[in-house]
Amino acid sequence: MLVVASLLAAVFAFAAPKPDTVVAADGSGDYTSLQEAISKAPMKTDPATPRWVIFVKAGTYTERIYVQRERGNIHVIGEDARKTVVAYHLNANLLGEDGKPIGTFRTPTVQIDGDGMLWENITLANTAGPVGQALALRADGDRLEFRKVRFLGWQDTILVNRGRHYFEDCYIEGHVDFIFGAATAFFNRCHIHVLRNGYITAASTPKDTAHGYVFADCKITGAEGVLAYLGRPWRDFAKTVFLRTDMSAAVRPEGWNNWNKPPAEATTFYAEFGSTGPGANDAARVKWAKPLTAEQAAALTPAAVLGGEDGWNPAVRP
Known part of the structure; x- marks a missing residue:
């Protein structure tokens, strides 16, 4: 009972x-x-x-x-x-x-x-x-x-x-830079679908901002034959992380693109941890992407990423 x-x-x-x-x-x-x-x-x-x-x-x-x-x-x-x-x-x-x-x-x-x-x-x-x-x-x-x-x-x-945003169980589709901007955003259990060859994200995270985009426990699919990058830096300090994401073959083996800006390779923070599927190819990723430890990945919760000064935690509904 x-x-x-x-x-x-x-x-x-x-x-x-x-x-x-x-x-x-x-x-x-x-x-x-x-x-x-x-x-x-x-x-x-x-x-x-x-x-x-x-x-x-x-x-x-x-x-x-x-x-x-x-x-x-x-x-x-x-x-x-x-x-x-x-x-x-x-x-x-x-x-x-x-x-x-x-x-x-x-x-x-x-x-x-x-x-x-x-x-x-x-x-x-x-x-x-x-x-x-x-x-x-x-x-x-x-x-x-x-x-x-x-x-x-x-x-x-x-x-x-700008601001802080939380996406949960959402479906997002597009083909070029279809998630972009300077805000801090957490995508929880979202389905990302790529319609044509392109780029999923184009973050413009401001310098010295703690977090950009975090995708956790998401799924990436694509139309037949599509190849897409996980992201490219709209601005040089772009931050994007994928955690435990199911990546189809729509994700390019190299994963990330520098947008023809080689210096951005030293200033961006592009990272992955624990992803699966044919598109989750750690060995083929660009060398300037950042590996995460299990401890670092576990620390990237909605509360930690979005909390700010007011302690906002949208993952817990009132």
């Missing part, structure tokens, strides 16, 4: 929270637009207060989403990760009102400036296709969480621009 009680307690502890508002494309909710629901959410930025919960019913929401800093403390939860889709189609080569290309940073389907947001059970997509840089997500807030979220795109799918 004690075991059953413990299991029931665990189930109810992670039950979906009661929504404060409902978004439904068919008009059966409070709003038909997710952006409208976010814009009408209260300005609750204190992380000690409960998040404002927005439930999004299954449907395709063709819109761009912007979350301002004053409305960050929000939980967006979809009805079904595959059937609840937020999608848009901007790409960097489109011309703006000034007649010039809008550039990468103005293309995101979802842009988050607010802190403390949680997205769960939903798809965020940029549907522009293989036409250049086209972001599904631009993350500029701090303490952002993504759980069971599907990120769809091609080039530059996810920009983790």
Whole structure:
């Protein structure tokens, strides 16, 4: 009986929270637009207060989403990760009102400036296709969480621009630099899928920053015949680590690329530990990648990587 009680307690502890508002494309909710629901959410930025919960019913929401800093403390939860889709189609080569290309940073389907947001059970997509840089997500807030979220795109799918971010049980696809930026991010049990030959990560970790990206217990797959690098340094002090990751043959034997910047080989921190599969070829890796000991790998927990001054540990749900 004690075991059953413990299991029931665990189930109810992670039950979906009661929504404060409902978004439904068919008009059966409070709003038909997710952006409208976010814009009408209260300005609750204190992380000690409960998040404002927005439930999004299954449907395709063709819109761009912007979350301002004053409305960050929000939980967006979809009805079904595959059937609840937020999608848009901007790409960097489109011309703006000034007649010039809008550039990468103005293309995101979802842009988050607010802190403390949680997205769960939903798809965020940029549907522009293989036409250049086209972001599904631009993350500029701090303490952002993504759980069971599907990120769809091609080039530059996810920009983790600054702050600390946690991804758990997510699916992320692309083909060139499709996880990039200067933030500190932890990817826990995520599925990374490579669509064409390219590069999975392009970190721009600032100098003297303790951590860049950590991928733990993840899986890397690719389309047939695809070959991809684990990463290349957008900036010279890029930091990216893969721990206990199942790597298919889509991962190139050499693993890492210096982006035609030989000096970056001495300043980057690219490391692996305990990975498996045909793409986990320690003997063939570039010599400037860093080996990790079991002790060093064990120390790279979400709490250690993301804790910061406030001791944030998103791996433990309240």
